[in-house]
Amino acid sequence: MPGYKIDLNSVKDMFKKVYLFMLLGAALACKAAPSHPVKVPGSNDLQPDEKQMIVSRYIAQMITTQNYKKVELNDSLSLVIYNKYLKMLDENHNYLLASDVQSFEQFKTKLDDDMKTGDLNDVFYIFNVYQKRYVERVKYSLTQIDNNFDFTKNEVFTFDRETLPFEKSEADINELWTKRVKYDLLNLKLASPDMAKNRETLRKRYQNLLSQSNKLTNQDVFQTFMDAFTTSVDPHTNYFNPFNAAQFNMEMSRSLEGIGATLQSENEYVTIKTIVPGGPAYKSKLISAEDRIIGVAQGKDGEFQDIIGWRLDNAIALIRGPKGTVVKLKILSKASDKPKVIEIVREKIILQEQSAKKEIRTYNSNGRTIKIGIINIPAFYMDFAAYRAGDANYKSTTRDVKLILDTLKRMNVDGVVIDLRQNGGGSLPEAINLTGLFIKSGPVVQVRDTRNRVEVEEDEDPTVSYAGPLAVMVDRFSASASEIFSGAIQDYGRGLIIGSQTYGKGSVQSEIELDRVIPTSIKDKILSLVSQTPAKAPAGNVSTFGQINLTMAKFYRINGSSTQHKGVTPDIKFPSLIPMDKYGEDTEPSAMPWDTIAKSNYTKAGSFTAVLPTLIKLHDDRAANSPGFKYQLKVIADYKKRDAEKEVTLNEQALKKQRDEDEAKALEESNTARAALGLPVLKKGQAKPKNEDLDFNKIEAGQILTDYILMDNKLSSNKKAE
CATH class of the missing domain: 2.30.42.10 (PDZ domain)
Structure with missing residues (x-):
């Protein structure tokens, strides 16, 4: 979770404590490196540079001493890193031979030592072998394009090979890639009968793959390995090379x-x-x-x-x-x-297209017209640089949403839906500040640090920007800051939570720019040891050493429950369009467990206990008879069926028949759902109109809030009558 407070001085002190170790390590690496670069003919022969050596050692120290989930960098972890690195390179077992993987066995329990000393030669050797095989496979594929393939044969191409062994011989893997070329050509043939043009299209595609492979640099190798290393420790601790750090911060600031x-x-x-x-x-x-x-x-x-x-x-x-x-x-x-x-x-x-946006939907129920304002929030963003510079107009989620709420109030909406679907989080302060727009004041989230100290983060502003009926939409990809906000809204009884169980990311990350925390004197001395020019301040916002987002704490809801693993459970549940068994914190092997701490002292703003059973029944009745919801359930079932498939026929007639049937069935189901929304049906091949809204879940969330508004008004009228 970017945005968590960190004492940079403590990090700098840590660096000073390991300074002698680092200097010794650098000297040893220069004078007597544990291993030497091994050239791999047929690859780009990429080699690590001195900066990467430095970064790897520093990050190894930070993760083992400063990370919330303290781990020992040992042989057991080395094995996990090795397996993840190999999977990231060749997950589908399409390129490497069994003999290649066997030759890598020597590195399984050695990568931990390599990280400590900054010796990345083993890492780069593995990559260079992989790249050599990659180039060989693509070049071989280019030689197969002009084959006179027989598309009447009853062959199959196995496209999902993750659980299959690596091929033993070049002949075996060539056979696999011959079928891959045949499958690619068959796909093109089904779209166009011009085989000369199809072959040229495929030739350009493969040549482009070779071109992109030739452009790979040692930064790509280092980033890939660091991803394997950091996520083996914790799925949310990440290193970003200088370019990726700039990209990350751009997305955070919008x-x-x-x-x-x-x-x-x-x-x-x-x-x-x-x-x-x-x-x-x-x-x-x-x-x-x-x-x-x-x-x-x-x-x-x-x-x-x-x-x-x-x-x-x-x-x-x-x-x-x-x-x-x-x-x-x-x-x-x-x-x-x-x-x-x-x-x-x-x-x-x-980047306005990636900022909070509003829309208004109108619902007619029991003779009344209800206006619902829907605010889509794609992320919890904040322009930290502008904020630190004192810019009064800095970009942030809370500032944008407050302006939208003011507009919606002037338009006399009856209720507001906050849409946090696909919102993976962002700035922790923004989650707290956004919650403050809907409550008077009080605790929003509890944060426990590496020393088990618990700090209660509160909204201290007593003003409320919006006090009316509220609902929050979430899904499996709502994570981190989204879970803080939705959890707090649920704990206060301030709004209904609607959707599917959230991701379950309950860890807090700090963005640490290595250029800021590594003292200049240390950088210069280390770089001089390896005959490099002392580090200089980079131009613009590009760093020299990159950035690490380090897990420094764990957050808990004000009711004492962590969202780690379990996420936030909605009050009213929708079927998940996102596979729950493939995405979520509980699918991550290195994730921290769920636990609880003492609850905070807070006063609930309301309760939905009395009305929730009725709201659920009204929703269930609509869903049971809704072509839109039936369509979504069919989409979910079809995905599960396709996901279980591992091979495809290479018989042209059979594949065309299968696809035609699937296409006709999908069009029929889609048109049934469209008709239910009052939209015109589409003919085969007809493109869907742009900006067409087929979001059944969003429409239903507004209807649920409409139900609540009508029920609440009725209850209020009954109380007045009494």
């Missing part, structure tokens, strides 16, 4: 500094896919979607760098930059073969 365009790599070109309304690119009127950026220069007099064939992240880093600075772009539009040069002054871009 803002960035740049030109205001989303980019994508297509056929070696950095292509503009969308343009942010109101941003610099939009205001220039010189850039359009699908334009290709072929060169970038910094400032009015900077020299152009050709970025054709570049990795997307490297190109993005070049195009982004501090607001007020100039970037020159060499643009190639689809309408012209002649590039044009434009200058753009970078600005701070607010």
Whole structure:
């Protein structure tokens, strides 16, 4: 959970305590490394650099001494890390041979020592072997494209091989990939009979895979291994390399500094896919979607760098930059073969599409018209940099929602639904502040740190932004800050919780920029030991060493229960469209257990005990007769059926028949649900209208709140009559 308070001085003190160990480790690594790089012909032969060596040692120290879930970095954990790393590289057993995996056995209980000393040679050796096999498989596939495949044979292609053993020989794995090529071509053939064009399409697809593989760097290898390491300890402790750290912080703040365009790599070109309304690119009127950026220069007099064939992240880093600075772009539009040069002054871009949004739905019931305001909150975001800088207009979830609530009140809504589905969390202070918009004051969440000290985080503002009827929608992907907010609303009896059981993430993470906590003197000395230039402050918001989101505490509801593992149980339950057995904290092997502490001292704002049985019955009656809910249950059942499948036929006639039947059945069920919503039915092949709302659960949540409003009004009238 980003946003938890941390004493950076204590972290710096920890670094100082291990300073001598680090210096000794660095010296040993330089003078007598435990192992030497082993070249793997056929791969990019990627090798670790000194910064990665430093970061690995620091993070090993932090996780074993500062993490809430203190673990010993030993052979047992090394085995877990090894298995996870191997799974991340080749989960489906499509590339590596059994002999490759056997050669890796020597590293199973060695990775813990490698992390402590910063020796990443074993890690990179494993990756280089994997990449060699990956390239071999794709190159072999390219040789099979022109085969004259017989699509009348009753063959099958096994696409899910996770539980199958690694292939023993190159002949065996080649047979697997021949079937893969046949399956890819069959898919294209079912869409178009032009086999010459299909073969060329597939050839370009495979060549693009090779191109992307060639662009991999040691940063990719290091990030992958660090993911395997950190999640073996705790599913929510993560290391971000410098680029990924910038991306994470951009998403947290819902803002960035740049030109205001989303980019994508297509056929070696950095292509503009969308343009942010109101941003610099939009205001220039010189850039359009699908334009290709072929060169970038910094400032009015900077020299152009050709970025054709570049990795997307490297190109993005070049195009982004501090607001007020100039970037020159060499643009190639689809309408012209002649590039044009434009200058753009970078600005701070607010990502409105990823911010809280509102809508109003009207319900007619028992002769009354009820207006329900629905606020969708995609994340608990906060622009920490703007806040720290004293910007009075900093971007945050609470500020955005308060403005929306003020608007909804002026529009005289009868109730409000807060939609937290798919909201994976974010800033802890924002969860507390948002809760404060709906309660007078009081505790919101309890936080227990690594020393078992419990701190009660409270809303201290007695003002209430909205006091009317309230419901909160959640699903399996509602996590962390979403669970704090919905749990507090439920504990106070302030609103109805509607949906499916939440994720169950009850741990709190602190964002620690390694550049800030590693003293400059230590960085310079370590880097000088390995003949590197002393660390310098990075340009813009890009760090030198990256960032770690470290689990520092565990949070508990004010009723004393942790949401860890169990999440928040809704008052009124919907079937989960998200597989509960595949996603959720209780599916993570390294997750912390559920437990309880003493409850906080708080006064409930209300209770739904008296009305809940009636609300549930009204919902169940509607759901039993709702084509929309029946459609959703069918979607869930179909997913489970498809998920159990592990192979597909390579017989063209059989596959076409199966897909035609599935498509016709899905269209029929979808049209039944559409008709129930008063929407026109669709014909085969007809595209769905854009921005069409088929969200049955959202509609039903508003109806449930409408039921409550009518019941509450009736109860109030009866009390007055008495």
